[in-house]
Amino acid sequence: MKKSKIFCPNHVSQLMILVLAFGAISLSNAHGQDELPIEQAIESLRNIGKEGKGFSKAIPAAKQLRQTSSAKISLLLDAMADTNPVAENWLRGIIFDVARKSSQPMAANLQSYAMDQSNNPTGRGLAMELLQKQAPQTANRLITDCLNDPSLPLREMAVEQAIQRAQQLAQDQPQDAIADYRVSLSAARHPKQLTRIIEALGKLGEEVNTADAFVLLTNWQSLAPLNNVGGVGFNKQYAPEKEFETAGIIDLRAKHTGKHSDVNWQPISGSLDLGEVDLADAYNKEKGAVGYLFAEFESDLDRPAQARLGCINANKIWINGKLVMQNEVYHAGSMIDQYISDFPLKKGTNRILLKICQNEQEESWAQDWKFQFRITDPSGKGLASQP
Amino acid sequence: MNSTFLQNLNWSQTDAHAEQNPGRPVPKVALTANTQSRNHNRGFAHWLLACSLFVIWTSLASMLTAADPANSLGSKSWLGFRGDGTSRGASAAPAALNLGEGGNLAWKLEMPGRSVAGPIVIGDLVVTTSSSGQDGEVLHISGVNLQTGKLEWEQTFRATGRPFCHPTSANAAPSPASDGQRIFAFFSSNDLACLSLSGELLWYRGLGYDYPKAGNDVGMASSPVVVDGAVIVKVEAQGDSFAAAIDAETGQNLWRIKRPQMSNWASPLVIRRPDDRNEVVIQSRRGVIAVDPRSGKTQWSTDEGGSAIPSPTSAEGLLILPSDEVIALKVGASASAPEVAWRNNKLSPRNASVIASDKRLYSLKGSVLVAANLQDGEQIWQKRLKGLGSAWATPVLSENRLYIFDQTGKGLIVEDQGEDAETIHEIELGEGVLGSPAIADGRLVIRAANTLFCFE
Numbered sequence: 038m039k040k041s042k043i044f045c046p047n048h049v050s051q052l053m054i055l056v057l058a059f060g061a062i063s064l065s066n067a068h069g070q071d072e073l074p075i076e077q078a079i080e081s082l083r084n085i086g087k088e089g090k091g092f093s094k095a096i097p098a099a100k101q102l103r104q105t106s107s108a109k110i111s112l113l114l115d116a117m118a119d120t121n122p123v124a125e126n127w128l129r130g131i132i133f134d135v136a137r138k139s140s141q142p143m144a145a146n147l148q149s150y151a152m153d154q155s156n157n158p159t160g161r162g163l164a165m166e167l168l169q170k171q172a173p174q175t176a177n178r179l180i181t182d183c184l185n186d187p188s189l190p191l192r193e194m195a196v197e198q199a200i201q202r203a204q205q206l207a208q209d210q211p212q213d214a215i216a217d218y219r220v221s222l223s224a225a226r227h228p229k230q231l232t233r234i235i236e237a238l239g240k241l242g243e244e245v246n247t248a249d250a251f252v253l254l255t256n257w258q259s260l261a262p263l264n265n266v267g268g269v270g271f272n273k274q275y276a277p278e279k280e281f282e283t284a285g286i287i288d289l290r291a292k293h294t295g296k297h298s299d300v301n302w303q304p305i306s307g308s309l310d311l312g313e314v315d316l317a318d319a320y321n322k323e324k325g326a327v328g329y330l331f332a333e334f335e336s337d338l339d340r341p342a343q344a345r346l347g348c349i350n351a352n353k354i355w356i357n358g359k360l361v362m363q364n365e366v367y368h369a370g371s372m373i374d375q376y377i378s379d380f381p382l383k384k385g386t387n388r389i390l391l392k393i394c395q396n397e398q399e400e401s402w403a404q405d406w407k408f409q410f411r412i413t414d415p416s417g418k419g420l421a422s423q424p
Numbered sequence: 425m426n427s428t429f430l431q432n433l434n435w436s437q438t439d440a441h442a443e444q445n446p447g448r449p450v451p452k453v454a455l456t457a458n459t460q461s462r463n464h465n466r467g468f469a470h471w472l473l474a475c476s477l478f479v480i481w482t483s484l485a486s487m488l489t490a491a492d493p494a495n496s497l498g499s500k501s502w503l504g505f506r507g508d509g510t511s512r513g514a515s516a517a518p519a520a521l522n523l524g525e526g527g528n529l530a531w532k533l534e535m536p537g538r539s540v541a542g543p544i545v546i547g548d549l550v551v552t553t554s555s556s557g558q559d560g561e562v563l564h565i566s567g568v569n570l571q572t573g574k575l576e577w578e579q580t581f582r583a584t585g586r587p588f589c590h591p592t593s594a595n596a597a598p599s600p601a602s603d604g605q606r607i608f609a610f611f612s613s614n615d616l617a618c619l620s621l622s623g624e625l626l627w628y629r630g631l632g633y634d635y636p637k638a639g640n641d642v643g644m645a646s647s648p649v650v651v652d653g654a655v656i657v658k659v660e661a662q663g664d665s666f667a668a669a670i671d672a673e674t675g676q677n678l679w680r681i682k683r684p685q686m687s688n689w690a691s692p693l694v695i696r697r698p699d700d701r702n703e704v705v706i707q708s709r710r711g712v713i714a715v716d717p718r719s720g721k722t723q724w725s726t727d728e729g730g731s732a733i734p735s736p737t738s739a740e741g742l743l744i745l746p747s748d749e750v751i752a753l754k755v756g757a758s759a760s761a762p763e764v765a766w767r768n769n770k771l772s773p774r775n776a777s778v779i780a781s782d783k784r785l786y787s788l789k790g791s792v793l794v795a796a797n798l799q800d801g802e803q804i805w806q807k808r809l810k811g812l813g814s815a816w817a818t819p820v821l822s823e824n825r826l827y828i829f830d831q832t833g834k835g836l837i838v839e840d841q842g843e844d845a846e847t848i849h850e851i852e853l854g855e856g857v858l859g860s861p862a863i864a865d866g867r868l869v870i871r872a873a874n875t876l877f878c879f880e
Contacts, residue, residue, distance in 0.1 A: 087633065089670075089674070089677060092627060092675045103625075125582065126584065126630065130579055130624075130625025133625075134625060227558045365662065367662065370643075372641070375641060
């Protein structure tokens, strides 16, 4: 029988050796070639952008970082500084993977990281979150001291703890509960926490005005109704916004062509309790209408700030002539601080123009035409106009 | 290695592929080398060859399994919202649900937040999502052992899009989905996390970060589907309104198409044509389109159908579209638009999607359950379900029993008895159920607002 050249044992064995060697080299390369210094792997995650940008590098980097020793977790927590929220979540996921697989105690490292105010606020918040899972009693003790912490996540945890403490006191020691709530009220930044504290104080007989607690801006000049039938008004540049975008000012004496007749600027105020400015009430429940609102805000210094709007109608906001926010959404939920935009507050007079658009939906839940607005620092602390 | 393996050494890739993908055109590559090897009575060569083939075979088997790992899970899987899209369990769920001592509650587990999403089951792993925090901005994905109820792992993220929603809903509103290898957890804030079955982060997309005007503050709820290596999401809102396919492996967009700028909470549905081509059905109040999963190209469209809340259903070659009426389209073999088989304006569901067996469909109209013949839409019976409150969760079907829950946590088991129906069991879970339950391995897994229940 003629020997097969293909299946000669020697050839087969040589072939197998080659295959195995090739496999070994490939496996070795799979681990060795792609291995990056940890800083570089972290950077691959921090460089993630929109629409999957950077994923081709981030996916193998994440696989590598998952094997990081928990002793190096501070490097991953550090990487959460000044990056975008999607990259933050990649890091968060890897940190959870590392923590879950760790056989080493991590509590001391986490405590030290969380309580060091020189570390980045997001990383500190996550360190405390992990500490709460690993050493809840220690974490709770530490959180108590974080009511005025610069890290918003830590501050929020501390306020939450204070609210719960006050809730437990409310029945038997109402005065102590009130004192705790008052402390929480000044520390709280999240609108939901502020609202809960205001409600709890109200139940204890301590009336706190929402408009005051949030420092809502309640005194405005309004111009309405202008036409928004069929939604045409949202993108139509009526004279006031053209004037504001061009010159950064509003002539409150000017008369404009309204939806039905000429319209003038006139004062309008927010409700005393909630600070809601109700255009539907002021303008006879007009539908298919645009309303402009104008206010001035005095600041004693240049500082970064946020415009925060709660509004169930389509809206635009300009500050000092520049558009800072626009949302063409009608009747799809509303709450205080629903929309937030950063802007630079300048020393002296800042001019604010709002455009609030009502559509023509007929459902009973689609009749509101109102808003709540405030200016805050970047942490969410309400700022008042200086006299 | 076992005898079956040795007997099967002369299988060709073609054979294996055909078994994994019946009816699908198969590649012509065949492994014939082992047949030739019989001509050589050389033990060492055979040993080496067997080893070599074993390596190749296991690799191929692994690749083929990877191509459709969901198939291998059989009745131990419920891989997305409404399982395979019919809400029908492959295994028999328990005929009664008893919480008390001696009852059939296998386990229950407190979850880290609130949810109105349904659970999914991948083999012995239950996956459920939750949201917590002041605005529901903390996103949790939990992996729980189906048999023991033990928490296997948990991942936590922060919403990158808008987390706000109506108080009855939650950021954890869309049900997760799986291809059997990976988990795709989607949230109202349009965050999409891809995890391994061990809970490791594989990739993360913030669609609300990518497209900041996506979503609405009432809350989104459309659940993703996974097909042909693509995760299909439907984000229909007044702002950035779109449907998109994300590559399951890379997390990159395969395509993104504009959708009507109006709120819609219905989920996409995968239908398979008789020639095994998959299409994704996407509905809005302006009608329905079917797109190719990999390219996003529209295959056909219709102005028919188009509810804002109930999703389409597919069963026995019919596509059931909910709207002011229920319309059944016959899905043929060609790429042409399916034709209307029947329509019935008495079957229109309120919130829950239509449920289908191989012969019947069921529609929940408030507290009235209606059964109809699947092939002609003729109503068979209707039953007012005493005690059932407002129901959002799509009921699930096992054999002839429907499991129906309302938003207070009251549950009914309704038995279809042919010409009529009867409520054969009631239960109070004590907390609302707004997500559709899962049936797998003879168990019923229910996600209530803050607790995961498993009955056996």
